[in-house]
Amino acid sequence: MTTVPAICMQAQDYYLTFAGAGSGPAVSTVKVENVNKGTEITINGTDILHLIPATTGVELMTDNPEDGIRFLPNPVTDNSRMQFKLPSPGNTVITIIDITGREIAARNDFLAEGVHTYRIDGAGKGIYFVLVNSGKYSVRGRLVSNGFNNDRINLVYENTAPAVIRKNEPEDSKGEVMMGYSDGDRLKFTGMTENAGTVITEVITANKTVTFDFVPCKDKDNNVYPAVKIGTQVWMGTNLKTTKFNDGTAIPYVTDDYAWYQLRDPAFCWFSHDEAKYRNICGGIYNYYAVATGNLCPTGWKVPSYNDWRDLEQYLIANGYNYDGTKSDNKIGKSLASTAMIALVLVPPVPFTWEATTYTGTPGNTDFPPKRNSTGFSALPAGLRGASGNFMNLGITGPWWSSTSETMTFAWYRWVQNANEGLSTSSTYKWGGFGVRCIKE
Numbered sequence: 104m105t106t107v108p109a110i111c112m113q114a115q116d117y118y119l120t121f122a123g124a125g126s127g128p129a130v131s132t133v134k135v136e137n138v139n140k141g142t143e144i145t146i147n148g149t150d151i152l153h154l155i156p157a158t159t160g161v162e163l164m165t166d167n168p169e170d171g172i173r174f175l176p177n178p179v180t181d182n183s184r185m186q187f188k189l190p191s192p193g194n195t196v197i198t199i200i201d202i203t204g205r206e207i208a209a210r211n212d213f214l215a216e217g218v219h220t221y222r223i224d225g226a227g228k229g230i231y232f233v234l235v236n237s238g239k240y241s242v243r244g245r246l247v248s249n250g251f252n253n254d255r256i257n258l259v260y261e262n263t264a265p266a267v268i269r270k271n272e273p274e275d276s277k278g279e280v281m282m283g284y285s286d287g288d289r290l291k292f293t294g295m296t297e298n299a300g301t302v303i304t305e306v307i308t309a310n311k312t313v314t315f316d317f318v319p320c321k322d323k324d325n326n327v328y329p330a331v332k333i334g335t336q337v338w339m340g341t342n343l344k345t346t347k348f349n350d351g352t353a354i355p356y357v358t359d360d361y362a363w364y365q366l367r368d369p370a371f372c373w374f375s376h377d378e379a380k381y382r383n384i385c386g387g388i389y390n391y392y393a394v395a396t397g398n399l400c401p402t403g404w405k406v407p408s409y410n411d412w413r414d415l416e417q418y419l420i421a422n423g424y425n426y427d428g429t430k431s432d433n434k435i436g437k438s439l440a441s442t443a444m445i446a447l448v449l450v451p452p453v454p455f456t457w458e459a460t461t462y463t464g465t466p467g468n469t470d471f472p473p474k475r476n477s478t479g480f481s482a483l484p485a486g487l488r489g490a491s492g493n494f495m496n497l498g499i500t501g502p503w504w505s506s507t508s509e510t511m512t513f514a515w516y517r518w519v520q521n522a523n524e525g526l527s528t529s530s531t532y533k534w535g536g537f538g539v540r541c542i543k544e
Contacts, residue, residue: 154284172244245444300329323347334418337543342386360492369393385485391533400541409507426464433525440466467521488536
């Protein structure tokens, strides 16, 4: 049995274990995202996740440097402490940028190997992205501030003792990983095996085993997609990124704008033709002719029809997923939209997330936190390729094709937008380029 430090023994502590449903495969890894706090860790499927009240004042980290930066508190009003772990000593650059990509603060320190803590003072109201670069090591995190200091941010190095959260256990016991948690926080769990993955979102109120009902979803490029169950439907939890049809045939890749505009055959591309930056984030961009082949999704999956999308919309509205809890009209965009922050490797670094807005209940702000990505659908503003071949709306729009044709030249699609509260529907030219979310047949 794991010994828990006395400081952590409070009524709000929870212990979670993970399992595959029935006699299903063992869980390999679990990515745990705290939707409310913007923090995440990835742990082994055999680990015990120990949720500790964030009010203890102890910043909790894993021993995996890839897990990123931890903030306490987050959101912040006055000051927050951030903590990260360097795998090796080196010159370390810390940069804070705002939602527009403007640099707010920076400092350069030579740091030893291990865990380091900085205090962040004076953040004005808004969302900030913190990037830490040291040689080949790079991590990033998001800080939400409710302060009123007009961006006069100071970074103060504190060099406190590291907080160790993973413990070496006897061979016959499970490891324990600790994570900060407040009552009411929504956690998103992505459990993965070699050939399948499943997404579950939940507000934890007791010790429990989180059970993943794995649904195999693997394309001909051997990409494995997590699945998310919403009502009676099972959807991909990320956008499709295959370069091949499900019979193994390559999908033509088209770069030239005019050739894309003229084409009336299947084609795909990556946003701005930058596979390294966008493939694993945004997925592929496909024209409707690729969709119409019926062979685009992995075997056993399909591109959703107009009616499939309508059924998703109606289920979410009827079951309280509108941001305001009502059960009429279409206000489900926030429940579908991811809360993840992704900083693209550009000079200067540019955050890729929903562009901020002041419109109530939309993906472009952090209001109504219990509703944010409550479905686990995790829609990202992946942008699109217009009918003329131009790329647009990265950070603004997340569009997906339906399989339903409207006319000889138009087909239906659905989309979520940063400043729009709903899941919108429209039709466009079949030679336009959108993302694809497959649904289980």
